[in-house]
Amino acid sequence: MTDVPADFELLASTRRALLHRIAVAQAEGRSPSLVAAVARGGEIVWEGSRTMMDGHGPDGTVQYRIGSISKTFTAVLVMRLRDEGLLELGDPLEKHLPGTGVGEVTIRQLLSHTGGLAAETPGEWWERTPAELRPTLADVLGKEPFRHVPGQRFHYSNPGYTLLGSLVEAVRGCSWEEALRAEVLEPLGLRRTSAQPQQPHAGGWAVHPWADVMMPERVEDLGLMAAAGQLWSTTRDLARFAVFLARGDERVLGAESVREMRTAASPAEQGIAERGYGLGVQLMESGGRLLAGHGGSVPGFVAGLWFSEADDVAAVVLANCTSGLPPGTVAADLVGIVAEAEPRIPEPWRPLRAADPADLDLVGPWYWGTAPFALRLTHEGLLELSPLGAMGRAARFRAAGDGTWTGLDGYYSGETLRAVRRPDGAVSHLDLGSFVFTRVPYDGGAPVPGGVDAEGWRGIG
Incomplete structure (x- = not known):
């Protein structure tokens, strides 16, 4: 592990709590081994492991198979194609990968598991059988590939990500593995992530549910299904990958694109995506944090x-057992331990480099009907709308370059905020997606929808 900057080094009590959590997980989950890492401030700040072998604990360089985390890597490749203008997420698959028989499904639907495709391949369990049983996409999809109408609901689909891997190959003209190596792994320095195991790597085990005995699991090459679950990686590589997913890296995907990936694109489904599913990214709530x-x-x-953008903390847990250990829960707990014991220290306040007087005209209190709001101009040059009462919708807006502002999140995402001015240049009101905000409640001098009572405000006498 590299030296940890002093600003991010964890307290001894926090490190002890992290070690205790993974020790309990390995013992109660009865895993032959478990390895974990925590990143904060973009750096790996803690590593730990537990193992059944005395004096031989794995470290952050030992490979484990990571299963469906491979899907997030595949999604990054697809988003790169979008950012390069080679496809649109709303494109039907048929436009870029013809002849699949499911070409009406869009790329966005495949990324967000809303394409309606089956969860698994037909025939025998694909993770425990040779890839030669599924040599073509027709074998992966089967004669009845759909379980739901495309776009109707969230339904997790491994074949859907096989299609995305084949899409990458069709557009790039090289294998999924080659594209991944050149476009993601090498730029991010993930040298211990690979499609095939590389020493040192852990062996996979099945632990008997009712006896403390175990037997080795077979390792199958997944063939066409590789994009859904083939990869091997380490805690150090995955911690760095988590930092990338939180911050972006212009060599691979910028901050806006990774933010889009972790924005809910489909509704929640119990046990799979507690807060919905983004584009190759699961979302959940743990301990009150997203x-x-x-x-x-x-x-x-x-x-x-798992990582918390708000807390700037990420955690990775890998184990070599088929079942019994919930690594997602353990990783979420590690995030919570650090975030609660050592809350993130906010960045120093900084002013804007320059403020446009026209923008300053917009700040301060506004009213939507009788509901009070405040509009602030931040040092990032964004406008922040915040409710001052018990109810109301908050949002951030970025200048569009034409005098208007575009919503970045929440209810007003993508909506236009426009300052309407009087002939003398003074601001009359704000128009936000047809909602009129005025400087005083129901301003009679502004075009309030439905008009304002001519007698104005009054008591009951």
């Missing part, structure tokens, strides 16, 4: 990667 990441499992291995 986490983004992904879980993974293949025979012999389970994995969890």
Whole structure:
């Protein structure tokens, strides 16, 4: 592990709590081994492991299979194609990968598991059988590939991500593995992440549910299903990948694109995505904080990667057992331990470099009907709308360059905020997606929808 900057080094009590959590997880989950890492401030600040072998604990360089966390890597490749203008997320699959028989499904639907495709392949369990049983996409999809109408609901689909892997190959003209290596792994320095195991790596085990005995699990090459669950990685590589998913990296995907990935694109489904599913990213709530990441499992291995953007903390847990250990829960707990014991220290306040007087005209109190709001101009050059009462919708807005502002999040995401001025240049009111905000409640001098009573405000005499 690299030296930890003094500003991010964890307290001894926090490190003890992290070690205790993974020790309980390994013992109660009866995993042959477990390895974990925590990142804060963009750096790995803690690593720990527990193992059944005395004096031989794995470290952050040992590979484990990560299962469906592979899907997040595949999603990054697809988002790169979008950012390069080679496709749109709303494109039907048929436009770029013809002949699948499910070409009406859009790329966005595949990324967000709303394409209506089956959860698994037809025939035998694909994770425990040779890839030669599924040599073509027709074998992966089967004769009845759909379980739901596309776009109707969230339904997790492994074949859907196989299609995305084949899409990457069709557009790039190279294998999924080659594209991943050149476009994601090498730029991010993830040198211990690979499609095939590289020493040192853990062996996968099945632990008997009712006896403290175990047997080795077979390792199968997944073939066409690789994009859904093939990868091997380490806690150090995955902690760095989590930092990328939280911050972006212009060599791979910018901050806006990774933010889009971790924004809910489909509704929640119990046990899979507690706060919805983004574009290759699961969302859940743990301890009152919103986490983004992904879980993974293949025979012999389970994995969890979760991070809190608000707390700037990420955690990864990898174990080599087929079941019994919930690595996603453990990783979420590690995030919570650090966030609660050592809350994030906010960045120093800084002023704007320059403020446009026209923008300053907009700040201060506003009213939507009788509901009070405040509009602030931040040092980032954004406008922040915040309710001052018990009810109301908050949002941030970015200048669009034409005198208007575009909503970035929440109810007003994508909506236009416009300052309407009087002939003398003074601001009359704000128009936000047809909602009129005035400087005083129901300003009779502004075009309040429905008008304002001519007698104005009055008591009852």
